[in-house]
Amino acid sequence: MRLLLDTNIFLEILLGQERAEEAKALLSRTGQHEFFVTDYAVHSVGVLLFRQGLVETFRQFVSDLIRAGVTMLSLRVEELEALAEIAQQFRLDFDDAYQYMAAKNDVLEIVSFDADFDRTDRGRKTPSQILSFPTP
Secondary structure, rough: OEEEEEEEHHHHHOOOOHHHHHHHHHHHHOOEEEEEEHHHHHHHHHHHHHOOOOHHHHHHHHHHHHHHOEEEEOOOHHHHHHHHHHHHHHHOOOOHHHHHHHHHHHHHHEEEEHHHHOOOOOOOEEEHHOOOOOOO
């Protein structure tokens, strides 16, 4: 399965939050899924970790992404204008509209703990939902 991992999937793990084990279990399935992340998500994680003085944690995060073969996606400048329309259509914040458009462009399933994606035509899946699918 081709999966776009939302920012909150990584933050659960990095910040030791309630659903960290669920997120870790999904990320351990690198042989079963193709993982994608947006540049926006990586930058958002970086901003948060740097603010908390966790620069080395960010370095390790990026190293882990590379080692796991996660593909980073970016929107082209020409696509950014459409974010306003997407945000209004589905009542999304900028970050969710960015994730939505990246997933739509590359035909990816959105994996997130954020229920805001449920208002979109793409929806979202949680890590536990992905983990419950039969493995090929």
